[in-house]
Amino acid sequence: MALLEVKDLQTTFFTDDGAxxxxxxxxxxxxxxxxxxxxxxxxxxxxVTMLSIMRLLSARHSATTGMxxxxxxxxxxxxxxxxxxxxxxxxxxxxxxxxxxxxPVYRIGVQIVEALRLHDKAISRVAAFDRAEQxxxxxxxxxxxxxxxxxxHELSGGMRQRVMIAMALINDxxxxxxxxxxxxxxxxxxAQILELIRKLRNEFSSAVVFITHDLGVVxxxxxxxxxxxxxxxxxxxPVDEIFENPQHPYTWGLLGSLPGRNLGNDRxxxxxxxxxxxxxxxxxxxxxxxxxxxxxxxxxEPPLEILDxxxxxxxxxxxxxxxxxxxxxxxxxxxxxxxxx
Amino acid sequence: xxxxxxxxxxWGASVILAVxxxxxxxxxxxLQWKSNVEPARIYAGKNAQPEQIERVSKILGLDxxxxxxxxxxxxxxxxxxxxxxxxxxxxNSTEAECDELIGHLGQSFEKRRSVDKxxxxxxxxxxxxxLVGAFIWISISIPVGVLSALRPRSxxxxxxxxxxxxxxxxxxxxFGLVALYFLAYTNKIFxxxxxxxxxxxxxxxxLSHLLLPGFTLALQFTALYARLVRGGMLDALGEDYxxxxxxxxxxxxxxxxxxxxxxxxxxxxxxxxxxxxxxxxGAILTEATFGLQxxxxxxxxxxxxxxxxxxxxxxxxxxxxxxxxxxxxxxxxAVVDPRIRLD
Numbered sequence: 149m150a151l152l153e154v155k156d157l158q159t160t161f162f163t164d165d166g167a168x169x170x171x172x173x174x175x176x177x178x179x180x181x182x183x184x185x186x187x188x189x190x191x192x193x194x195x196v197t198m199l200s201i202m203r204l205l206s207a208r209h210s211a212t213t214g215m216x217x218x219x220x221x222x223x224x225x226x227x228x229x230x231x232x233x234x235x236x237x238x239x240x241x242x243x244x245x246x247x248x249x250x251x252p253v254y255r256i257g258v259q260i261v262e263a264l265r266l267h268d269k270a271i272s273r274v275a276a277f278d279r280a281e282q283x284x285x286x287x288x289x290x291x292x293x294x295x296x297x298x299x300x301h302e303l304s305g306g307m308r309q310r311v312m313i314a315m316a317l318i319n320d321x322x323x324x325x326x327x328x329x330x331x332x333x334x335x336x337x338x339a340q341i342l343e344l345i346r347k348l349r350n351e352f353s354s355a356v357v358f359i360t361h362d363l364g365v366v367x368x369x370x371x372x373x374x375x376x377x378x379x380x381x382x383x384x385x386p387v388d389e390i391f392e393n394p395q396h397p398y399t400w401g402l403l404g405s406l407p408g409r410n411l412g413n414d415r416x417x418x419x420x421x422x423x424x425x426x427x428x429x430x431x432x433x434x435x436x437x438x439x440x441x442x443x444x445x446x447x448x449e450p451p452l453e454i455l456d457x458x459x460x461x462x463x464x465x466x467x468x469x470x471x472x473x474x475x476x477x478x479x480x481x482x483x484x485x486x487x488x489x
Numbered sequence: 490x491x492x493x494x495x496x497x498x499x500w501g502a503s504v505i506l507a508v509x510x511x512x513x514x515x516x517x518x519x520l521q522w523k524s525n526v527e528p529a530r531i532y533a534g535k536n537a538q539p540e541q542i543e544r545v546s547k548i549l550g551l552d553x554x555x556x557x558x559x560x561x562x563x564x565x566x567x568x569x570x571x572x573x574x575x576x577x578x579x580x581n582s583t584e585a586e587c588d589e590l591i592g593h594l595g596q597s598f599e600k601r602r603s604v605d606k607x608x609x610x611x612x613x614x615x616x617x618x619x620l621v622g623a624f625i626w627i628s629i630s631i632p633v634g635v636l637s638a639l640r641p642r643s644x645x646x647x648x649x650x651x652x653x654x655x656x657x658x659x660x661x662x663x664f665g666l667v668a669l670y671f672l673a674y675t676n677k678i679f680x681x682x683x684x685x686x687x688x689x690x691x692x693x694x695x696l697s698h699l700l701l702p703g704f705t706l707a708l709q710f711t712a713l714y715a716r717l718v719r720g721g722m723l724d725a726l727g728e729d730y731x732x733x734x735x736x737x738x739x740x741x742x743x744x745x746x747x748x749x750x751x752x753x754x755x756x757x758x759x760x761x762x763x764x765x766x767x768x769x770x771g772a773i774l775t776e777a778t779f780g781l782q783x784x785x786x787x788x789x790x791x792x793x794x795x796x797x798x799x800x801x802x803x804x805x806x807x808x809x810x811x812x813x814x815x816x817x818x819x820x821x822x823a824v825v826d827p828r829i830r831l832d
Contacts, residue, residue: 249730249733251734252730252827263738299827315733
């Protein structure tokens with residue numbers, strides 16, 4: 149059985165304009181030690197999916213149904229106390245913006261040690277700080293002993309993200325959720341942080357759920373890919389399959405809009421249109437309005453949802469034979485993307 | 490930190506210097522040129538003869554050019570009255586008597602007493618009132634603000650918002666009088682006014698005289714602070730680092746108080762220092778309503794009677810209180826908020 153298994157997850161936000169189902173029937177699974185990428189454009193529900201699983205959304209403003217089993221326990225139904233024991237210990241998270249994710253009034257060391265001591269009451273202060281120092285060294289922060297006494301504002305964005313990573317990994321969690329950890333950083337720092345995550349992934353045995361909209365990162369880092377669109381999973385497959393045999397028109401659009409393919413062209417390709425409003429989602433396929441291959445059935449019938457993740461799965465009405473011919477056209481892109489950069 | 494402290498102190502001293510200049514201009518040249526209330530005429534009395542007024546002008550040093558008067562004022566403010574001052578103001582008194590008659594802030598026209606001593610005699614009332622009031626408004630507004638931020642739009646929160654509105658719009662003199670009527674007049678729970686000095690052996694008489702005025706004074710502050718704490722907590726609870734704390738596995742109490750509250754407190758500390766500084770300069774309405782002889786009523790009386798040295802003395806004293814409170818707050822903030830120390 150998978151380490152983390154999500155089935156038919158639905159998250160609804162109660163807004164002044166009505167209920168918004170930001171995540172609508174998402175299923176996927178993460179095996180121990182695996183790196184799973186969740187890909188999709190802004191607002192497709194990839195961050196909300198993981199926040200729902202960790203129960204970090206306000207219960208007053210949202211509701212989550214479905215199943216998210218971790219190590220045999222349903223995260224959505226266990227008591228709060230049990231959930232707190234899992235958070236930060238078994239499942240930990242790195243957030244998008246390191247500039248705001250650390251508390252400005254506490255020293256780095258205090259914040260890292262807090263993560264440790266919340267779950268290990270027996271550890272002494274001195275031992276905890278020694279451990280925090282080791283972690284800072286492991287994430288490549290120079291003179292870690294001194295840095296423990298720094299405040300967040302004294303560190304750069306890249307350094308702060310390293311601190312966040314150290315904090316997330318200090319309890320050697322089984323699952324690390326990285327929610328666009330490089331989006332707020334500049335390009336050179338991005339590469340360093342990705343390299344660090346890749347390195348640490350081998351040292352710590354954590355499975356990683358990597359939320360991103362960057363297919364290049366997916367190609368470098370992930371084993372499995374889940375493509376999300378407007379709150380639903382549209383395609384999921386092992387990483388090679390996504391690049392060599394993409395099956396969903398939205399995935400084609402994502403691959404087509406990678407910068408590498410357009411060398412020589414003036415304009416970067418983008419998927420036309422914008423995602424549907426989730427206040428009043430379309431009855432049929434949610435991607436229909438932007439799909440170049442839409443048929444009449446797409447308007448009335450939603451495609452079958454992806455429930456089984458054992459192999460390449462896609463939620464689309466298109467004829468499999470047609471999709472395969474289209475997929476061939478993208479192989480060249482895959483080759484280009486997967487070249488070492 | 491030491492450089493920061495020194496900079497704050499220098500800044501405070503220059504603000505006070507600027508205030509002395511403003512006070513001097515307003516109560517010296519402006520008063521003499523732009524109104525018919527010449528200080529010397531007030532000092533000399535209603536039926537004074539011109540030669541008497543002239544003599545008073547000499548005694549008060551008002552015959553000297555303005556720059557010299559200002560110089561004397563600053564020298565006296567810093568060093569106290571010198572021999573020449575004493576000879577002019579109290580020629581036939583002993584040293585101890587003379588201390589009663591003139592101080593750093595000069596001599597009151599009305600009471601013929603040192604303004605220092607006058608202010609000092611009122612300090613107990615004013616400080617007690619400010620501290621009791623501050624204790625009341627802090628101990629009500631912070632829990633109320635935090636609780637309503639934790640449950641926004643709940644019934645408790647809505648009731649709080651209504652009370653905040655009422656508290657902010659009720660005038661002190663109205664609330665004070667109604668409280669006096671019901672709690673001191675029809676039901677004799679509290680004394681109807683006045684002040685008893687604090688004694689360690691028996692603090693109740695002191696406190697009982699201050700509870701009604703304290704509550705009255707605290708009313709508007711409670712409303713304001715509750716609103717600020719509520720807003721600050723709502724903001725802080727929405728911050729990313731609060732989510733980080735939860736993601737680490739921190740419990741709700743720890744998240745709210747250790748992570749959110751400390752950040753929400755920063756603007757409150759600033760405001761509290763300023764308000765306390767302001768109140769040490771006297772709470773005029775509350776003192777008037779409850780017949781408290783504090784610095785507020787001193788300044789009102791002095792202003793009515795054109796007692797120039799007392800009025801300017803109280804203004805200077807209030808300014809010094811605010812500047813000192815500001816410096817204390819700045820130093821305190823630097824301790825609470827590490828981001829401040831660097832710049």
